[in-house]
Amino acid sequence: MAKLLIEDKEEGTSVPFLRGILTRSLQQAGLSFQQAYAVADDVRETLGDERTLSKLELHRIVYKILKNKFDSKIADRYLRPSGVTPPVQVTDLEGRLAPFSGELHRRDLELIGLSLAESLKVAGKLRRHLFREKLTQVSSQYIARVTYQLLQEMPSLGPAVAQRWLVWREFLRSGRPLILVIGGTTGCGKSTIATALADKLGIVRMQSTDLLREVMRTMLSSDQYPQLHTSSYDAWRPLLRDEQHAPLLTVAQGVEEGYRAQAELVSVASRAVIERALRERESLIIEGVHAYPELASGIADGDPVIVHVVLAVLKRRKLKQRLSGRATKARKRRAERYLAHFDEIWQLQSYLLSEADRTNTPIVVNDDRDSTIREVMRTLLDVLSSNLQPTPESVFGDWERQ
Structure with missing residues (x-):
């Protein structure tokens, strides 16, 4: 031969x-x-x-x-092992050319709430479609629309998931800034979830309210604002020394009033950070115990998408374990303080959850990282769906390969 x-x-x-x-x-x-x-x-x-x-x-x-x-x-x-996936080049909306990335496509699918297994399945179907069609160059809109069709056709996903993809693509196309506010009591996982979401969403601005409080402490003295110079769950104790303050009836009442006093002070800086992000049309994630349910209410500069969630750990034992695990990396004295004040931390969570319920702020139970991220993303998509009414034609444009 x-x-x-x-x-x-x-x-x-x-x-x-x-x-x-x-x-x-x-x-x-x-x-x-x-x-x-x-x-x-x-x-x-x-x-x-x-x-x-x-x-x-x-x-x-x-x-x-x-x-x-x-x-x-x-x-x-x-x-895959040979690294010879068909060399499909993708042109974005600004005319830039880049190789198609299955990994980035999979991550996009996870943003609409798909599990890793589901996103891999869809990404695999798209990859086989491109290979069968012998395509070497397509537009990003072509990729997005084929994905929409695949989601619709898959029995395990279907039209509801396809609609989430449509809404998400419309939001990305709109260029509107996203303000994601994540609240919850000490130790419920706010920083972990916020960091993971920032990475997935490509958001470079992330602000902790604890850090804002630290900055404010350097400017406002403990004599003048004693409630600012304590932990959020312990801010009620200075109120006991305030002769003009009405007597506190219970510890629960004290935890709530002390928290409100501290959160009101920190909200000045928090709202300033949000307003600056909106002026610059930059997306922002702000997280912390001071991110109470009504923090971003009334802020309407431009056309932002503002989403607020409160994280919760509903089992006392699990929250204690998280505080203990967090404390092993900190100083011993700090570890003892968390556990010594666990009842106040638990009471603060009860108050934050009741406020979230009163203001119709979504509560996300943080039992594990991946499920919580998916639930926050679904909440974001629910908010977007209530404001956007996209159609395939408005999102994807003409059905062409470019």
Whole structure:
């Protein structure tokens, strides 16, 4: 049989087709040696006599044989280890060209609340679609619309999930700033969830209300504002020394009043941070115990999307464990303080949750990181859905490959 040359156009080289090399690649995809060698034989017979074949054409032939003899999972695994996913170039709305990234596409799908397994399944379907269609360059709108259609057609997801994708794409297209406010008691996981969301959403501005409080402490003395110089759950104690303050009836009443006094002071700085982000049309995540349910109410500079959630840990034992785990990385004295004041921390959570319920602020139970992130994203999409009425035509434009 005549020599067959495989041409690599990107490298500008041609090398002989070698069954041994293909066999090793197929073994990396999960085939046994016997299976891999048999497929390599089939490929060689399919290719026929003397000719020159491009590397991409070879991969397509191997992919088809694998899919017929085994299944699409094996065929996909063959493409991934060799790093030869079809070189699809994607043009964005500003005309910039970049290689299609399956990883970025998967992360986009997770933003609309899909699990890792679900997003991998959709991303795999899209990758196979691009390969079947032999596409080398498409628009980002084409990618988005095919994804929309795939979501609609999948029984496990369907029109409701496809609509979430449509709403999210419309929001991204709008350029509106997002203000995400995350509140909750000490130790409920606000910072962890905020950091993860900032990474997923690509938001570079993130502000902790605890840090704002620290800055304010340098400017406002403890003599004048004693409630500012304590922990949020302990801010009621200075009120006991205030002769003009009405006597506190219970510890619960004290925790609530002390918190309100401190949160009102910190809100001045918090609202200033929010207002600056809006003036500069930058998205922002602000998190902290002082991010009470009505913090961002009344702020209407421009057309922001403002979403407020309160995180909760509903089991005392679990919250204690988190405080203990957090404290092991801090000083021993600080660890003892968290646990010594656990009842006040728990009471503060009860107050924050009742305020969230009163103001119709979504409460997200933070039992595990991934589920909480998905729930916050669904809450964001619910808010967007109440303000946006997108259609496929308005979001994706003409059904063209560019």
